[in-house]
Amino acid sequence: MRLDSVRLSHYRNYESLELSFSEKTNVLIGENAQGKTNLLEAIYVLALAKSHRTTHDKELIQWDAETARVEGRIHKRRGSHSQEIVISSRGKKARLNHLEQRRLSDYVGALNIVLFAPEDLHIVKGSPQIRRRFLDMEIGQVSPVYLHELSQYLKVLKQRNALLKQLSIKGGDETFLDVLTEQMITLAVKIVQRRHHFIAQLEKWARPIHEGISRGQEKLVLIYRSDTFSNDLLDVEGMTASYTQKFGKMKTNEIRRGVTLFGPHRDDFEMEVNGRNVQTYGSQGQQRTAALSLKLAEIELIHEEVGEYPLLLLDDVLSELDDHRQTHLLDTMQQKVQTILTTTSVDGIAHETIKQAKLFHVKQGAVILEETSYKEIVGEKTDE
Numbered sequence: 001m002r003l004d005s006v007r008l009s010h011y012r013n014y015e016s017l018e019l020s021f022s023e024k025t026n027v028l029i030g031e032n033a034q035g036k037t038n039l040l041e042a043i044y045v046l047a048l049a050k051s052h053r054t055t056h057d058k059e060l061i062q063w064d065a066e067t068a069r070v071e072g073r074i075h076k077r078r079g080s081h082s083q084e085i086v087i088s089s090r091g092k093k094a095r096l097n098h099l100e101q102r103r104l105s106d107y108v109g110a111l112n113i114v115l116f117a118p119e120d121l122h123i124v125k126g127s128p129q130i131r132r133r134f135l136d137m138e139i140g141q142v143s144p145v146y147l148h149e150l151s152q153y154l155k156v157l158k159q160r161n162a163l164l165k166q167l168s169i170k171g172g173d174e175t176f177l178d179v180l181t182e183q184m185i186t187l188a189v190k191i192v193q194r195r196h197h198f199i200a201q202l203e204k205w206a207r208p209i210h211e212g213i214s215r216g217q218e219k220l221v222l223i224y225r226s227d228t229f230s231n232d233l234l235d236v237e238g239m240t241a242s243y244t245q246k247f248g249k250m251k252t253n254e255i256r257r258g259v260t261l262f263g264p265h266r267d268d269f270e271m272e273v274n275g276r277n278v279q280t281y282g283s284q285g286q287q288r289t290a291a292l293s294l295k296l297a298e299i300e301l302i303h304e305e306v307g308e309y310p311l312l313l314l315d316d317v318l319s320e321l322d323d324h325r326q327t328h329l330l331d332t333m334q335q336k337v338q339t340i341l342t343t344t345s346v347d348g349i350a351h352e353t354i355k356q357a358k359l360f361h362v363k364q365g366a367v368i369l370e371e372t373s374y375k376e377i378v379g380e381k382t383d384e
């Protein structure tokens with residue numbers, strides 16, 4: 001699939017912008033703080049109805065404006081469609097072909113993207129919360145039903161926490177708590193099963209990619225870590241029984257503490273390289289390779305699940321990667337996917353990439369198409 005064009009209105013530092021992209025590689029060049037990441041973020045928001053940088057949608061609206069809008073025209077094998085996200089202080093609206101989608105789970109997935117940014121290293125070395133967010137966002141892209149179940153789960157969890165708090169202060173009848181526990185277990189089992197499946201699929205692709213980047217030296221393994229059951233207990237009955245037993249045992253404790261103490265909202269996944277946890281023992285280079293392998297694996301996984309390659313967004317990451325890792329990334333993107341990348345300078349980017357790319361110059365929330373000045377930008381490189 002590809003993004004043919006976008007239109008931004010009052011989005012961060014863009015008052016109004018309209019761009020059409022090349023179906024291959026697009027390079028956004030500009031100095032710091034000009035709006036390169038803002039533009040990638042807008043495309044991310046268009047696809048996932050959420051920013052990767054903030055959970056506060058209001059920050060996306062241009063200062064002093066009321067409403068931010070991102071529209072895009074998407075081309076898929078089966079045809080084209082338009083989609084649109086509108087953010088205001090009253091909330092968020094998502095439209096597909098001008099039709100408002102009541103549930104975001106009906107909207108997300110119409111445009112698939114993989115974003116690779118410097119902060120993705122945190123997926124490897126950051127807190128479990130970051131990895132859970134990664135799982136939820138990425139599974140949501142390929143499985144609307146997962147997003148729906150997750151939002152149901154979070155609703156029940158919120159309700160259950162409120163009730164536990166109330167019981168911890170005032171005591172009272174526990175019948176409704178048991179009803180909520182049962183609902184939570186049903187949803188928890190579905191969520192954990194889908195996460196397990198996703199991790200297994202991701203590992204299938206990430207392992208050979210990681211091996212390739214590390215020149216056959218490293219074997220990457222991904223392991224889902226539930227706080228309730230071991231990894232081989234994965235049929236519905238077994239998981240339901242484990243949760244039921246644990247919630248039963250912990251009930252008094254949960255009421256005393258006034259909060260739900262376990263469940264998929266506390267789970268995590270681990271990455272091992274050659275049998276050791278890369279989060280704890282990996283070098284910076286190994287952690288970088290693991291993060292890159294996950295992202296490249298996602299491209300293949302999305303292709304397998306939805307039948308088309310996603311759009312790849314690279315936020316200032318080429319300069320972070322050594323030549324060998326860069327080559328791996330560039331190989332993938334040039335052959336298969338439409339790519340939009342940001343950079344402060346073309347110096348660190350391979351000549352072949354720049355030569356066939358559409359270049360955009362970003363300056364203070366405006367974009368100038370730079371096709372004609374390609375030689376000027378690449379300068380001596382062309383004469384090499």
Ligand SMILES: Nc1ncnc2c1ncn2[C@@H]1O[C@H](COP(=O)(O)OP(=O)(O)OP(=O)(O)O)[C@@H](O)[C@H]1O
Pocket residue numbers: 011012013014030031032033034035036037038039059060061062063316344
């Ligand atoms: N809601 C907003 N309204 C207006 N301007 C904003 C808003 N949010 C951020 N900005 C401005 O956007 C600019 C940052 O843009 P962006 O993060 O895209 O930079 P960048 O070009 O990617 O730079 P870098 O290379 O440093 O990452 C800043 O000047 C910031 O003040």
